Amino acid sequence: MTDIKPLRDFIRDMTRLADEGAGEQRFLTEGAALLRRLIATDDWLPEDCAVPGPRYRQYLLHCDPLERFSVVSFVWGPGQRTPVHNHTVWGLVGMLRGEEISTEMKPGAPMTPGQVDRLRAGEVVAVSADTYDIHVVENALPDRASISIHVYGGNIGAIARSVFDPETGAQKRFVSGYDNAAVPNLWDRSREMAAA
């Protein structure tokens, strides 16, 4: 049985940051520190948000009611990868289980690879509309699933953004959506109340 408290604490702290009017800079520093703390333990992700599928899965864990940020569990089966895509908002990627590779793609025909980040469990990297916004992400492990926890500066599944053809650089409208219809229950604190 997982205990969702670390996720609840993370969302509370991110909400406080948002309430303080934090901009991208603070989210990418202080938010990154909060995410690093969240992924330091691996006993809180609900099991139904950790299930791989025929393509990579994105499970919404939480969306801020004012859509100032969202938290998503990305589950990569062996060999799975995203299309080349952008975000248009700031983002943080924290590796929970396994490893993934993010390759920045630079505009052109064909597009050319830029910075390559190999993320290992416990590590966090940022994406930003200003600096590093277009990339392709793939599971680095050939034989098992990898899971990363992403945080974005908006309701990422509902933002109109773009996918790109790496050969021609052609851009196409993309709204990613989510794979789950229900978000995890953060608010059943009965166990801690019963134990008090």
Ligand SMILES: [Fe+2]
């Ligand atoms: Fe991405």
